[in-house]
Each structure stands twice: as structure tokens, then as C-alpha cells.
Amino acid sequence: MNDQYTVKTKYWHKLEDGRVQCDLCPRECKLHEGQQGLCFVRANQNNEIVLTTYGRSSGFCIDPIEKKPLNHFLPGTPVFSFGTAGCNLACKFCQNWDISKSREMDTLADTAMPENIAQTAADYNCRSVAFTYNDPVIFHEYAIDVAKACKEKDIKTVAVTAGYVSPEPRAEFYQWMDAANVDLKAFTDRFYHKITGSHLEPVLETLKYIKHETNCWLETTTLIIPGENDSEKELTEMCEWVVENLGADMPMHFSAFHPDFKMRDYPATSPSTLTKARDIAIKAGVRYAYVGNVHNRDADSTWCHQCGELLVERDWYELGRWNLDTNGACKSCGTKVAGVFESRPGHWGAKRLPVRMQAAL
Numbered sequence: 001m002n003d004q005y006t007v008k009t010k011y012w013h014k015l016e017d018g019r020v021q022c023d024l025c026p027r028e029c030k031l032h033e034g035q036q037g038l039c040f041v042r043a044n045q046n047n048e049i050v051l052t053t054y055g056r057s058s059g060f061c062i063d064p065i066e067k068k069p070l071n072h073f074l075p076g077t078p079v080f081s082f083g084t085a086g087c088n089l090a091c092k093f094c095q096n097w098d099i100s101k102s103r104e105m106d107t108l109a110d111t112a113m114p115e116n117i118a119q120t121a122a123d124y125n126c127r128s129v130a131f132t133y134n135d136p137v138i139f140h141e142y143a144i145d146v147a148k149a150c151k152e153k154d155i156k157t158v159a160v161t162a163g164y165v166s167p168e169p170r171a172e173f174y175q176w177m178d179a180a181n182v183d184l185k186a187f188t189d190r191f192y193h194k195i196t197g198s199h200l201e202p203v204l205e206t207l208k209y210i211k212h213e214t215n216c217w218l219e220t221t222t223l224i225i226p227g228e229n230d231s232e233k234e235l236t237e238m239c240e241w242v243v244e245n246l247g248a249d250m251p252m253h254f255s256a257f258h259p260d261f262k263m264r265d266y267p268a269t270s271p272s273t274l275t276k277a278r279d280i281a282i283k284a285g286v287r288y289a290y291v292g293n294v295h296n297r298d299a300d301s302t303w304c305h306q307c308g309e310l311l312v313e314r315d316w317y318e319l320g321r322w323n324l325d326t327n328g329a330c331k332s333c334g335t336k337v338a339g340v341f342e343s344r345p346g347h348w349g350a351k352r353l354p355v356r357m358q359a360a361l
Contacts, residue, residue, distance in 0.1 A: 004055075005052060005053055005054050005055055005056050006045065006050050006051065006052050006054065007050060007051050007054045007141055007142075008048060008050055009024070009042065009048075009049045009050060009051055009140070009141060011023040011024045011049070011140075011166070011168065011169050012024075012048065012049035014047065015030060018032070019031055019032055019044070020044045020047055020048060020049055022037050022042055022049045023166055023168070023169075024042065024049075024088075024137065024138070024140060024165065024166060024169050025039075025088045025137060025138075025164050025165050025166055025169075025202075026164060026165075026166055026198070026199065026202045027039075027088055027164075027198070029042075031043065031044035031049070032044060033045075033046075033047065036052075037049075037088070038088060038090070039086045039087060039088040039138040040085060040086035040087075041053045041084060041085060041086040041138050041139060042138060051139060051140070051141050051142065053084045053085060053086070053139060053142070054139070054141060054142045055111055055112060055113050055142065056084060056085075056110070056111055057082045057083065057084055057110045057111070057112060057357075058082070058083050058084060058085055058110075058133060058134070059082065059083075059110055059133075059354065060080065060081070060082045060110055060112070060117075060120070060354070060355040060356070060357055061080075061081050061082070061352060061353065061354045061355060062078045062079070062080055062081070062124055062126060062348075062351070062352070062353040062355060063078070063079055063081045063130070063352055064076070064077075064078065064079070064317040064348050064349065064350060064351070065077050065078070065079045065127075065128065065130075065158075065346075065348075066314065066317045067079075067317060068081075068130055068132060068158060068160050068181050069181060069219070069221060069253050069255075069290070069292055070158065070179055070181055070217075070219055071219065071251055071253075071288070071290055071300075071302060071312070071314070071339075072217065072219065072251050072288065072302070072337070072338060072339025072340065072341070073128075073158070073178075073179045073217050073219070073339060073340045074127050074128060074156070074340060074341070074342060074346065075312055075319060075341065075345050075346065076319045076345035076346030076347055076348055076349075077126070077127040077128065077342075077345075077346035077348055078124065078125065078126045078127065078346065078348040078351075078353075079126055079127070079128045079129065079130045079158060080117070080120065080121035080124065080126040080128070080129045080130070080355075081129075081130040081132050081133070082110075082112075082117070082129075082130075082131070082132070082133070083131065083132055083133025083134040083136075084134060084138070084139045084142070085134065086134060086138055087134050087135050087138065088135060088137060088138050088162075088164055088198075089135070089162050089164060089196045089197060089198050090196060090197035090198075091185070091195060091196045091197075092195050092196075092263050093195065093223065093225060093257060093260060093263045093266075094260065110356065110357045111357065112357040114142070114145040114146040114148065114149040115149050116357060117129060117146050117149065117150075117357075118146065118149035118150045118152065118153050118155060119153070120355065120357060121150065121153075121155050122153045122155060124353075124355070126155065127155065127156060127346070128150075128155060128156040128157060128158050128178065128179070129146060129147075129150050129155055129156075129157050129158065130157075130158040130159075130160060131143045131146070131157070131158065131159050131160065131161075132158075132160035133160075135160075135161050135162055135164070136159050136160070136161055136173075137161055137162075137164065137165045137169075137173070140169055140172075140173060143157075143159070143173070143176075144172065144173060144176050147176035147177065148176065151176075156178035156179065157176060157177055157178050157179075158177070158178065158179045158180065158181070159173070159174075159177045159179075159180040159181075159216075160180070160181050161180060161181075161182055161183070162182070162183045162185070162196075162198075162203065163182040163183070163184075163202070163203040163206035163207060163210075164198050164202055164203060164206070165202070165206060166202075167205075167209075170206060170209060171209075171213075174209070174210055174213075174214045174216050175214065177214070177216045178215075178216060178217065178340075179216060179217040179218075179219075179340065180210055180216050180217070180218055180219075181218075181219045181220065181221055181253075182203070182206065182207055182210070182218065182219075182220050182221075183220070183221050183222070183223070184203065184207070184220045184221070184222050184238065184242075184252075185203075185222065185223065185229070186200070186222070186228070186229035186234065186238075187200070187229070187234050187235075187237055187238035187241070188200065188229070188234060189201070191228060191229050195225075195228065204241075204245075207220070207245070207246060208245055208246070211245075211246045211247065211250065217339065217340050218246070218250055219250065219251040219252070219253065220242070220250070220251075220252050220253065221252075221253040221254075221255055221292065222238070222252070222253070222254055222255065222277070223255045223256075223257050224254055224255065224256065224257060224269045224273055224274060224277055225257045225263070225266060225269070226257070226266060226267050226268075226269060226270075226273065227266070228266075230269075230273055230277070232276075232280060235276075235277050235280045235281075236280055236283075236284060239252070239280055239281045239283075239284035239285075239286055240284045240285075242281075242284075242286060243284055243285040243286060248285050248286060248287045248305075249287055249288065249338035250286075250288075250338075251286075251288040251289070251290065251338075251339075252281050252286050252288070252289050252290070253289075253290045253291070253292050254274050254277040254278055254281070254289070254290070254291050254292065255269075255274075255291070255292035255293045256268065256269040256271070256274055256291075256292065256293035256294050257269045258293070269293075271291075271294045271296065274291040274292075274294060274296075274299070275291065275296070275299060277289075277291075278290070278291055278299055287305040287338075288302060288305075288338070295315075295316060297313070297314065297315050300314040300315070300316070301313045301314050302314075302337065304330040304332065304333060304335055304337070305335070306330065306333050306335035307330065307332050307333040307335065309323055309330055309331075309332040309333070310323060311323045311324055311330055311337060312324065312345070316350055317349060317350035318349050318350055319345050319346075319347075319349075322344070322345050324337060324341060326343040326344075328341035
């Protein structure tokens with residue numbers, strides 16, 4: 001391990017048999033000296049758990065905030081996005097498997113300390129920084145330090161995560177996050193265990209914690225996989241749970257699966273399946289339901305749940321009509337729209353701008 005990128009962590013304890021248990025996530029990896037956890041980036045070094053990728057990234061890119069996806073958080077603005085390597089889940093359908101499942105340090109091509117990231121985001125006029133591409137839970141210490149540096153420059157921070165984290169580190173992490181999109185991958189423990197190697201309940205606990213115990217804006221995404229999590233019964237139960245536990249104003253995104261990683265023999269999700277999922281959500285009482293990875297202007301746009309007026313028009317990641325007043329309310333009927341809105345939308349559009357930190361600093 002390169003000590004330049006290795007930092008001590010605090011969520012672990014020693015076991016009687018000489019191993020050390022990582023307490024960051026419900027997986028609770030029990031490691032002998034020199035062993036790495038399933039996430040690859042946390043390891044037992046000198047009988048304590050360390051993070052081995054502090055300050056290293058698989059790449060930096062400026063994206064539209066809608067790509068995270070977040071539709072009710074600073075619409076139209078650019079977000080400075082990055083991830084590291086590894087993941088604490090084992091999703092067979094992983095769409096970023098070359099990053100999240102990499103066990104090669106060469107994946108981490110860019111180096112940047114927290115202050116560098118915050119300054120670069122400011123230089124590019126980004127309103128936020130997103131921890132994405134792989135789960136920020138596993139680079140907990142790095143992400144929090146980046147968030148602290150961003151706060152000093154009035155830049156917000158966004159977590160794109162599966163929500164698989166233990167209670168104590170969860171509380172520390174989300175006190176620094178301004179927004180989160182949590183993958184609610186399915187609504188059965190069978191799916192979570194079979195397809196992701198994890199469990200559903202800790203994710204539901206994370207969702208409730210974010211919604212009720214923090215000021216972090218929350219949206220969810222469900223990747224709809226044909227034959228696995230697309231039944232009307234499961235989707236109905238999921239959406240009813242969301243309305244009851246997270247509220248009708250919590251936006252839900254239903255995204256199209258494409259064959260990848262270890263699930264290449266599955267068919268891609270049809271647009272009609274996504275439309276059906278969105279219809280189920282609306283019927284269950286979800287006020288803001290969206291589709292993703294397909295082109296559907298109406299299902300990507302935000303509509304007033306009170307009067308039906310088009311509020312924020314989206315054509316892929318391009319914003320069109322904007323019918324919110326300066327307080328984030330419908331101009332037609334005055335109904336407040338849940339979210340974090342500025343007086344006017346951003347104009348970043350669909351651009352994707354890769355950034356090499358060495359050149360930017």
C-alpha cells in the first residue's frame with residue numbers, strides 16, 4: 001500500500017480471534033492483517049482499518065445535476081463529479097463495474113486533495129460536487145473532508161449511493177451532505193441477497209434516517225430489471241412504502257436496465273415498463289415520478305401535482321419551459337414544489353466535461 005494515500009479510520013474494532021472488524025457498513029468484514037474488505041479500499045493494516053485510496057480518483061467530470069439523477073435540486077446547474085474504486089455491494093448488473101469492481105489501483109488515474117477539488121469546482125462555477133460512479137460510503141473519510149472544503153466555498157455536496165451503511169458512520173456522513181440520490185434497487189430481500197449480495201432493511205433505514213433526521217434533500221432511483229423487480233405487486237408495495245415513510249413529495253426515478261457485467265443475458269428494459277412503473281408510483285400517491293435512460297419528455301418533466309401545469313420541462317438533460325416563481329412555487333396556482341430551487345434555473349444543459357486535475361490546478 002502507498003502510505004501517501006492511506007489514512008486511519010475509526011469505525012472498527014478488534015475481535016478476540018485477532019482479526020479486526022470493519023464497522024462502516026452492515027457487511028462487517030472481519031479481516032486478518034493485510035486483508036482487504038469486499039469493498040477493496042478498506043484494509044487491515046497494523047491491526048486497524050485504514051482507507052487506502054484517500055485523495056485518489058477514477059476521474060473527474062462536470063455533469064448536469066439531472067444526470068445523478070436529481071430533478072429537484074438546483075435544476076440546470078453543473079455538478080463536479082468524481083468517484084474512486086471499489087464498492088461494498090456485489091451487484092450483478094453493475095453499470096459502472098469497470099470502476100466499482102476494479103481491484104486495480106491503475107483505475108485511480110487522478111490525484112486530488114479535498115481543497116483542490118473544492119477550488120476546481122469553484123473555478124468551473126459548479127454549484128455542487130457529487131460523490132458518484134462508485135459508492136461514497138466506502139471512501140467515507142475522503143468524502144467528508146471534500147464536503148468540509150466545499151462548505152468553505154459555498155459549494156454543496158451530493159451523495160449518489162446505495163445507502164448500505166451502518167448507523168454511526170451514517171450519522172456522521174449525512175451531516176455533511178446537501179443532497180442524496182439513493183438506489184432503492186428493489187423491494188424484496190430476495191433480490192438484494194441474490195443480485196447484490198446485501199440486504200434491503202439497512203437501505204430502508206438509511207432512507208428514513210436521511211428524510212427525518214437530516215436536512216439532506218433526498219431522491220431515489222430504481223433500476224428496473226425485467227423479471228427481477230418489475231412486478232406490479234412489488235412496485236406498488238415499494239411506492240406505498242415510500243409515501244408512508246418518506247412522504248408523497250420525495251421524487252422517485254425509474255431507470256432502464258441495459259445488459260451488463262454478469263447479467264448480459266437479460267433483456268433491456270422497455271420504455272413501456274418504465275412508464276408503467278411511473279404510473280404505479282403516481283397511483284400510489286407519489287407526486288414526482290420520473291423515468292431515466294430513455295427519452296420521454298413528459299415523464300422527465302416536473303408537473304404541478306395540484307393544477308397539472310408543466311413546471312420544469314426536460315428534454316433529456318436540457319431544460320425548457322420554467323414555470324416556477326422565485327420561491328419555487330407553481331406560477332399558475334401557487335403550490336409549493338418540494339426541493340432546493342434557486343430563483344432561476346441553471347443553463348448547463350447536457351454537456352459533459354472531463355477534467356484532469358493536474359491540468360486544472
